Amino acid sequence: MKSSSTTPAGAETESLRTVVIAFGANLGVAIAKTVAAVITGSASMVAEASHSWADTGNEIFLLVANKRGSRGPDDRRPLGYGREAYFWSTLAAVGLFVAGAAVSIWHGITSLLAGESSSENYTVAYVVLALAFVLEGISFLQSVRQIRGEAAEYEKDFFDYALETSDPTLRAVFAEDSAALIGIVIAAAGIGLHQLTGSSAYDAVGSILVGVLLAVVAFVLIDRNRRFLTGEPGSRALWNAVVERIEQLPEVASVRFVRIEFVGPKQILLVASVDLVGDSVESSIAHTLRRLERELETNKAVVDAVLTVAEPDEGDVGPTPSH
Template sequence: MTVLIAFLVNILIATAKTVAAVLTSSASMVAEAVHSWADAGNEVFLLIADRRGARMKDARHPLGYGRAAFVWSLVAAFGIFAAGSVVSIMHGVQQLTAAEPVEDPVVAYAVLGIAFVLEGVSFTQALVRSRAAAHERGTHTWDYVLDTSDTTLRAVFFEDGAALIGLVIAAGSIALHQVTGQAVWDAVGSILVGILLGIVAVMLMRRNIVFLVGANASPEIRARAGRALLARPEIERVTYLHFEYIGPNRLFLVAEVDLAGDATEHNVARRLRAIEQDLEENPAIETAVLSLSVDDEPSLDFSLGP
């Protein structure tokens, strides 16, 4: 729903900005139109990411298709850089030497104002969702958005945030052009919008690459999971615990445990499998693999963390 709202908003805004760019001949408006069309295109990739990543695991992909979401989100982030940043910067540089006066700036201000309201609605929706998730995990909203494996939420959050900043830059550039009479300020606005998009795109690409190469869960999640395992009456010790994200909000769990009692090998295997199946009932755990600890391995301490 977050992506769909952002997509519809960006289509409306991109259309309005394109018309305004033609009517006003403003370089900043051209950059903003490119920005919104790029965002709309990126939302398509994010919708594909959600759909591909949600496919059920099968024989060829025993851990599921969750990492496909990171791949398509990476493509979407690159789209911001290629279609938004590069085009905006190049157009601004060209306008520096052939700057045209902004015609009918009232049209530009009106479109920018409406766009700010619409982008604000979309950003608020992403912000509310992020705050709720951060509160649930006992962390700051900013930290949650940066660290979350939910690549779609992070992309919408930063794209809409960058859009709001870009609108302020565009309006300020047109205002400086009016005040000073220098059309170069409008071109500078286009360049600044392009730089802003580039920064956001690089940041999003880096975060997706982190999850693609294999990112561990946070120490807090690991500590909570370890304590949850030790709370089970059939587990006496945990000597190894590994989490890895294999998709948005989906984890692969590997642990070595010491079971209570001295059951036969056959019964131990059944008990381990029953625990694995119970753990996989948690929607955040895609697959759990448990094995027995070696006697001389030290027990892990999960006393730290929330």
């Protein structure tokens, strides 16, 4: 038996809204931080500006990921284009590492070694960081709302779902916004210590710490996308739910085995082998399988299409994809 389902339209729209809000917030923050970095000469502010520009560029990749990954199956791609979402999200994570982490760490190290002592406009720096915190917070809260809602729907812990969700754009926005808020606090601390002590070393260290933070986030995102690109299996809870759903079908006597693999955001490929009730002759198996198809297709929000393949000699229903 093969079944396939598409990402629910509501979830797709919510993910798009989350990315669009993040893009607008990051663009405004990037412009403000760049102006502040030029005025203040702060290494931490330069790091923050690099971070925000990296996030802004990354949101473009995430918009592409959301668009291309949501395309349904066709003759060329019978399982759809869901894995493209992980490819474009990986590019976004690499961009965060290169344009965000590497630039921040490099600038912090060079400033630290040079022992630069600039006359900063601290008021401008604090005002911009406060504005950035508000804008990043708006984007962060949108991602939190989406994660909380979906985690409750799937009865998952909030942070477990944020890390394990098959939606790479949602995970990326949440991780980047979390890093942005922490980075702002680090930058403010570095600038504050610079102001109190007169030593620019604290500012430079702040830049390095922001870069390290971004590198850690980038590596986590890259690793998660790698797993989904190379074949992430479904969780035990999902496996149990699938087996329970199949066993509820009146024509199914038992489930022999089930294999689950994600092929896109909220899309899985399900391969199942089952025994049918009774000892039907081969001529009637096709009718039984068609009834199973109709039963699985009852909820179009979950299962979009079903293709069944019988193993007549053993009375099985053979491979099944489900998104």
